Amino acid sequence: MRLAYGEKRRPVSAATTTRSRTARTPVPDRLCAEAVDLARAAAEEAAAPGVVGEHVGVVSEGDRVVTHYFEAKEPGYRGWRWAVTVARASRAKNVTLDETVLLPGTDALLAPEWVPWSERLRPGDMGPGDLLPTEAEDLRLEPGWTGEDEPPPNSIVSEELAELVDSEDAELTDRPVAATSRGSIAAVAEELGTRRARVLSRYGLYEAADRWDEAFGPKTPMAQAAPATCVSCAFLIPMAGSLKQAFGVCANEFGPADGHVVSLAYGCGGHSEAAVMPKPVRPADHALDTMRVDAYALRPERGEGSVPAEPDGASEDLGHS
Numbered sequence: 001m002r003l004a005y006g007e008k009r010r011p012v013s014a015a016t017t018t019r020s021r022t023a024r025t026p027v028p029d030r031l032c033a034e035a036v037d038l039a040r041a042a043a044e045e046a047a048a049p050g051v052v053g054e055h056v057g058v059v060s061e062g063d064r065v066v067t068h069y070f071e072a073k074e075p076g077y078r079g080w081r082w083a084v085t086v087a088r089a090s091r092a093k094n095v096t097l098d099e100t101v102l103l104p105g106t107d108a109l110l111a112p113e114w115v116p117w118s119e120r121l122r123p124g125d126m127g128p129g130d131l132l133p134t135e136a137e138d139l140r141l142e143p144g145w146t147g148e149d150e151p152p153p154n155s156i157v158s159e160e161l162a163e164l165v166d167s168e169d170a171e172l173t174d175r176p177v178a179a180t181s182r183g184s185i186a187a188v189a190e191e192l193g194t195r196r197a198r199v200l201s202r203y204g205l206y207e208a209a210d211r212w213d214e215a216f217g218p219k220t221p222m223a224q225a226a227p228a229t230c231v232s233c234a235f236l237i238p239m240a241g242s243l244k245q246a247f248g249v250c251a252n253e254f255g256p257a258d259g260h261v262v263s264l265a266y267g268c269g270g271h272s273e274a275a276v277m278p279k280p281v282r283p284a285d286h287a288l289d290t291m292r293v294d295a296y297a298l299r300p301e302r303g304e305g306s307v308p309a310e311p312d313g314a315s316e317d318l319g320h321s
Contacts, residue, residue: 032066032086033058035095039068039084046100048074052082064088065098072102079108140204144196205243212247216257218265226267227274234272236262 036055043052053071061067070082085098104110118135126132134141200208217223230236235252238244239261246264250257255270269275 026060026062028058028060028066029064029088031088031093032064032095035066035086036068038095038097039086040070042084042097042100043070043082047072047082047102056081061085064090077102077109079105081105138198138204140201140207141198142201144199209243209246212261213263216250216260216262216266218263218267220266222256222268223263223266226269226271228271229265229267230262230271231264232271232273233267235270236264 040052040055051073053073055068056071057069059067059069065085065087067083067085070084072080072082074080080102081104082100083103084100086095087098088095121132218229223229230248230250233252235250235255237249237251239247239249247261248264250260250262252258252268252270252272255268257266257268
């Protein structure tokens with residue numbers, strides 16, 4: 001080591017040099033490293049008979065603390081090792097057992113990492129009778145009805161309107177006592193069909209739209225090969241609300257998206273106007289009309305033809321007509 005100009009070499013003790021060398025490359029304690037039989041006996045006691053294999057290594061865990069590793073031969077535990085830690089007290093010659101445990105090696109066969117059910121659940125996993133709890137702070141939902149009966153300032157449902165409606169419907173009201181008055185926000189929400197604790201938030205709406213567009217959208221192979229889009233298909237059922245601008249429900253039982261929400265830019269080969277079947281060819285009229293009866297006379301009219309109107313006597317004698 002080079003010293004700068006004017007710098008003096010500081011004395012270093014032997015203990016400091018030993019501690020730094022031990023921290024860098026710890027050397028296993030000799031007595032603990034030689035206690036292989038003690039470690040094997042402890043591993044065989046913890047494991048089943050005949051499943052402890054060869055001694056594969058020894059690692060120093062600290063001052064007079066050593067871990068012995070043995071091969072594990074249990075079926076299904078490929079790459080695992082029995083780890084037995086032994087130690088001895090300072091200035092003592094007896095090595096004692098610390099712990100015995102089965103640990104995986106670098107190439108051990110391990111189970112997949114545990115995933116919480118909320119992240120493990122996939123669409124279609126729910127079955128009959130299953131319940132899927134929704135978190136209280138779910139980003140897909142937002143409060144739909146706050147439950148506050150006090151109308152906000154400048155609201156349509158004012159106090160005067162509430163009193164007027166209550167007075168007019170006093171004789172016709174048959175609701176329970178706990179029910180809210182008709183002029184309250186809760187009653188209006190109930191009449192409009194929106195009295196729900198939570199409704200779909202803007203984030204949940206966008207998330208659903210992205211999911212539907214990915215499954216039945218314009219970028220799918222089916223839509224790329226379609227002759228036309230769903231916006232002009234007669235089997236498309238329009239949706240209500242803001243979603244009707246981009247989505248609908250397919251009602252073609254032979255289509256791949258029957259009963260699913262599809263994008264208006266989606267398409268398939270079952271488009272109602274893509275391949276219209278031609279009308280059946282009308283057969284040509286018959287040359288001989290067999291449905292009409294023609295009248296033919298058995299005898300010609302008198303005075304017509306070469307046969308005389310009155311037969312002569314000679315022909316009657318001979319039997320001719």
